[in-house]
Amino acid sequence: MHxxxxxxxxxxxxxxxxAVPSERELSERLAVxxxxxxxxxxRLQQARLVAVSHGGPTRVLDWRTTGxxxxxxxxxxxxxxxxDAGLMAAITEMRACIGIDAARRCxxxxxxxxxxxxARRAEAAAAATDLGARTVANxxxxxxxxxxxxxxxxxxxxxxxxxxxATYPELDSGLNAPRxxxxxxxxxAAGLRRGDGGATARAAERLLEPARTPxxxxxxxxxxxxxxxxxxxPGAGSG
Amino acid sequence: MHxxxxxxxxxxxxxxxxAVPSERELSERLAVxxxxxxxxxxRLQQARLVAVSHGGPTRVLDWRTTGxxxxxxxxxxxxxxxxDAGLMAAITEMRACIGIDAARRCxxxxxxxxxxxxARRAEAAAAATDLGARTVANxxxxxxxxxxxxxxxxxxxxxxxxxxxATYPELDSGLNAPRxxxxxxxxxAAGLRRGDGGATARAAERLLEPARTPxxxxxxxxxxxxxxxxxxxPGAGSG
DNA sequence: CGGACTAACTGGTTATACCAGTTATGCTGG
DNA sequence: CCAGCATAACTGGTATAACCAGTTAGTCCG
Numbered sequence: 001m002h003x004x005x006x007x008x009x010x011x012x013x014x015x016x017x018x019a020v021p022s023e024r025e026l027s028e029r030l031a032v033x034x035x036x037x038x039x040x041x042x043r044l045q046q047a048r049l050v051a052v053s054h055g056g057p058t059r060v061l062d063w064r065t066t067g068x069x070x071x072x073x074x075x076x077x078x079x080x081x082x083x084d085a086g087l088m089a090a091i092t093e094m095r096a097c098i099g100i101d102a103a104r105r106c107x108x109x110x111x112x113x114x115x116x117x118x119a120r121r122a123e124a125a126a127a128a129t130d131l132g133a134r135t136v137a138n139x140x141x142x143x144x145x146x147x148x149x150x151x152x153x154x155x156x157x158x159x160x161x162x163x164x165x166a167t168y169p170e171l172d173s174g175l176n177a178p179r180x181x182x183x184x185x186x187x188x189a190a191g192l193r194r195g196d197g198g199a200t201a202r203a204a205e206r207l208l209e210p211a212r213t214p215x216x217x218x219x220x221x222x223x224x225x226x227x228x229x230x231x232x233x234p235g236a237g238s239g
Numbered sequence: 240m241h242x243x244x245x246x247x248x249x250x251x252x253x254x255x256x257x258a259v260p261s262e263r264e265l266s267e268r269l270a271v272x273x274x275x276x277x278x279x280x281x282r283l284q285q286a287r288l289v290a291v292s293h294g295g296p297t298r299v300l301d302w303r304t305t306g307x308x309x310x311x312x313x314x315x316x317x318x319x320x321x322x323d324a325g326l327m328a329a330i331t332e333m334r335a336c337i338g339i340d341a342a343r344r345c346x347x348x349x350x351x352x353x354x355x356x357x358a359r360r361a362e363a364a365a366a367a368t369d370l371g372a373r374t375v376a377n378x379x380x381x382x383x384x385x386x387x388x389x390x391x392x393x394x395x396x397x398x399x400x401x402x403x404x405a406t407y408p409e410l411d412s413g414l415n416a417p418r419x420x421x422x423x424x425x426x427x428a429a430g431l432r433r434g435d436g437g438a439t440a441r442a443a444e445r446l447l448e449p450a451r452t453p454x455x456x457x458x459x460x461x462x463x464x465x466x467x468x469x470x471x472x473p474g475a476g477s478g
Numbered sequence: 479c480g481g482a483c484t485a486a487c488t489g490g491t492t493a494t495a496c497c498a499g500t501t502a503t504g505c506t507g508g
Numbered sequence: 509c510c511a512g513c514a515t516a517a518c519t520g521g522t523a524t525a526a527c528c529a530g531t532t533a534g535t536c537c538g
Contacts, residue, residue: 022518022520023519023520024520032492033491033492033493034492034493035274035277035492036490036491038274038520039277039278039281041520042278042281042282043282046286047285048398053499053519053520054498054500054520054521055501055518055519055520055521056499056500056501056519056520057500057518057519057520058519058520064391064394064395065382066398067395067398068308068312068395068396068398068399068402069307069308069309069392069396069398070307070308070309070395070399071395072391072392072395075391086391087391090390090391090392090393091392093344093390093392094337094390094393094396097336097393098333098336101336105332150325151328151329151332151333152303152311152326152329153308153311153329153330153332153400154333154336155303156307156308156309156311157307157308157396159287159304159305159307159308160307160309161392261488261489262488263488263489271522271523272522272523272524273523273524274521274522275522275523277489277490280489291489292488292489292530292531293488293489293529293530294487294489294529294531294532295488295489295530295531296487296488296489297488297489
């Protein structure tokens with residue numbers, strides 16, 4: 001229901017400026033109650049995919065200029081069958097961009113306890129062997145780093161990226177597949193413990209940048225089936 | 240309605256794990272229809288502030304670990320009376336972090352036409368004199384830069400940040416107040432035209448970093464009354 | 479004491495009616 | 509023929525009331 005409308009907009013089926021069919025018409029056409037339509041439109045409105053005006057028609061917005069970062073999760077979901085290289089690169093780059101700066105700031109201004117906690121998680125991530133363990137360990141590491149960076153925007157953005165990665169197995173394997181980077185994790189941990197922003201940032205860069213080059217993506221042969229999306233099943237109308 | 244519940248959660252009135260009162264109870268207590276309550280909860284659910292389960296109670300989530308970047312807009316709105324230094328710094332830092340990297344990538348991989356467009360906007364921004372004009376010019380500049388960087392995540396994140404800034408006059412004046420940075424804009428434009436990623440990034444850094452130090456915030460004497468929030472008035476139920 | 483049934487919750491959906499804005503129609507007076 | 513205005517036919521917004529579908533906790537019976 002909500003998914004259907006959303007996809008129609010994201011896929012370009014509706015052009016910005018177009019008027020979405022009226023609630024009554026949609027409810028009739030989709031054989032569903034008008035309240036269900038309203039709730040769906042409310043979600044689109046919150047995602048800034050449509051602008052609804054009392055009395056007038058609900059119009060489609062240009063989500064590329066109005067949409068928020070959270071849209072990335074929906075975009076990933078829609079493309080989850082095939083690999084969208086651009087989308088993968090975008091998410092990877094953003095994770096690197098934020099992760100590197102957060103690492104520097106965490107080293108520079110987090111209290112010793114938080115830096116030690118993040119350092120420990122870095123060492124734990126280095127020790128993780130299989131993809132699933134790496135994913136969990138990396139998520140915990142960067143969450144701790146971002147928490148130490150004391151930047152709420154970074155933290156919320158990371159949440160969004162993690163959510164997007166969780167719905168996209170290829171992306172997960174691209175970002176979290178085991179590599180020979182134990183030294184970089186160790187350098188990150190050491191930099192964090194010393195409170196050395198520069199060294200920490202450089203280690204973070206070595207950890208996060210390589211994933212950017214598509215050539216280094218691992219073969220997608222055996223990829224985990226699919227991570228559940230915690231809050232909302234893809235097809236479920238509400239959750 | 241929706242605002243009331245959201246603020247209660249964001250302000251910590253509800254602790255994560257708490258069960259929100261039932262829809263029927265809320266509708267009765269707030270003297271409003273149950274459908275209105277449902278639509279409100281749907282929005283909270285989409286923002287990952289609550290987890291609703293059929294049959295069981297709707298529970299409050301820890302938004303700091305589940306919330307997406309778009310939450311920052313709501314957080315800013317809630318604090319729009321007083322200045323929240325941490326929130327301002329977070330948004331400013333993130334703008335700088337993304338803007339610098341986007342500038343580099345725009346210079347490196349955007350086609351000449353897009354680089355020229357961004358460069359022209361940089362020169363236009365340098366020419367803008369008053370706060371309002373600078374805000375518009377800067378928004379257009381960085382939008383063009385991010386478009387050239389060809390990273391959808393950056394673009395959507397920037398949208399969110401712009402939205403947040405628009406609801407927060409102090410933040411707007413902190414980020415966009417006229418400064419003596421004509422040379423930096425010129426360097427940015429030149430770097431973009433040459434396709435010189437390093438130079439462009441350094442210029443972007445000079446443009447975006449200074450705003451990070453609170454000392455350089457301008458006196459908040461005459462601040463624009465308030466920018467309208469385009470899609471959704473703070474108190475309006477629908478938007 | 480244990481297990482199954484049941485009653486009393488929870489959210490999810492439907493139908494219907496009406497209120498409140500917007501807009502297009504079309505009539506009327508110039 | 510055209511300008512201007514009343515109105516009718518849309519649009520979304522809200523309200524009642526009933527019921528479906530899960531979950532949970534109680535209670536009763538074996």
